[in-house]
Amino acid sequence: ETGVTQSPTHLIKTRGQQVTLRCSSQSGHNTVSWYQQALGQGPQFIFQYYREEENGRGNFPPRFSGLQFPNYSSELNVNALELDDSALYLCASSVRQGTNEKLFFGSGTQLSVL
C-alpha cells in the first residue's frame, strides 16, 4: 500500500462530457503528478503540482487541468471528452527533495469514453 488513494476506480462518460478525478496524497507529500496510461503503453506525464501551483506540464491540451489543495489532495479535470481520452489515469505523490524523487502511485481511475 502506497497511501495514495484515487476515486472513483472506474468511470464511464460520453464524448463531450466533463470529468473530475480525485487523488489523496500520502501524508507528508507536497507534490502530486498525474499520468495517463493508454492500454499497452507506459504512463504519460500530464502535469505536476507543487504546493498548489502547476510545476511542469506534458504534451496535453488545455482541456486537461488540475488543482492541488492545501491538504495536498488533488483533482484532474478533463473537459470536452474525446474517445482517445479513454485510459487509466494515475496519480503519484512524492516529496520534493532535490532531483531524486520517488513516485508513490495510487491504483488509478479507469476512464472509458463512449
Add this chain to the structure above:
Amino acid sequence: SQQGEEDPQALSIQEGENATMNCSYKTSINNLQWYRQNSGRGLVHLILIRSNEREKHSGRLRVTLDTSKKSSSLLITASRAADTASYFCATGLQYNFNKFYFGSGTKLNVKP
C-alpha cells in the same frame, strides 16, 4: 517519441530462472528508476539509480546503468510466479527533473 524504451516487450520464463530487461533512453538524466505494475493497476517503485552510479542491488534485483550508452538493465534473480507483472523504466531528466518519462514496459510472465 518515448524517452525510455524497454526491451524485450514481453518475456516468458520458468520459475527459478533469471529475468533480464533493458531500457534505453535519449537525453541526459539525473536518475533512472524501475517500477512494477500488476494487472494495469498502480505502479510500485522498485529501485532508483543515480547518474553517477553504475550498479545497484536490492534483494533479488540488480540494476546497472551505462550513461555512455544511455542504457540500463534490470535483473531479477531466481524469479517467482509472483514476479509476473509489467516493468517500466522511468528517467528523471537532467534539466527538467519535475517530469519522469516512462517507456512502454516489459511484460514478464513467470511460469510456475
